[in-house]
Amino acid sequence: MEIRQIEKNKKKYLDLLLLADEQESMIDQYLEKGQLFIMTKEQEEQAAAVAVVTWESSCTAELKNLAVAKEWQRKGLGKAMVEYLCQHFAKAGAREMIVGTGDSPLTIPFYEACGFIRSHIKENFFTENYDHPIWEEGVQLIHMIYLKKNLLAIPGNIR
Template sequence: MEIKEVKRNKKQYLSLLLLADEQENMVDRYLEHGTMYVLDDKGIKAECVVTDEGNGILEIKNIATDPDSQRRGYGKALIDFISSKYQGKYSVLQAGTGDSPLTVPFYEKCGFSRSHVVENFFTDNYDHPIYEAGIQLKDMVYLRKKLV
């Protein structure tokens, strides 16, 4: 397994990016100024995009694993890699996600704790309803993990 940075042609991974953020114009808001990593394990299995949010905060804007490769530890491996790579350079790793019974527990298992909620984020910023695990997402939950 190898994790490598993608510096050019990030949209070649659009199918993976859209698994985590299903509206392309939302991906466009952070993709080019973000730092992208892909996890290769006999083929690309997962990706992650992080951005510098200022004040010592690094944010995971997008993280996704190919559906056929899920539940094999690839997402956690990316978070562990990011945490290790940026430890000492940032004080907090932050992730915003829908208030879903699938994603919030994943982040909590990776050492994140709830920080705050942005009400109606999905209804205000997407042109169609977003569903996960059969639940319409409305609010964005921010989770944080200390990197110091």
């Protein structure tokens, strides 16, 4: 698998992005300002995984969207993408990577396994910002749970 950044025609990957954020208007708020990365089998165009990261400050990068195609899930691609992004943004000078997600039994343990720790909560985020209830694994998502990862110890960090 190879990971590369996409700078044009980002909406081409909308179907995959919608797996992680099911409302297109929310994706529109970060897709163009964010950096889009795709993971593909070598020399193929079809993405197995996608991620969007934005700079929230000069030292903080935020993982806004991470999605793995259904046929590729549970094969380590999500973790590999997160590791790549942490290294990439550490080399670009980020001190930390943050990610916001619902309080889901799938996503919180995934990010904790990737080295993230809980940071803070944005109360009522999903009920106030989405036009319909969001459910994951039988749990309605209400609050945005933020996790963070220190990137200063990653080799190549320029800060």
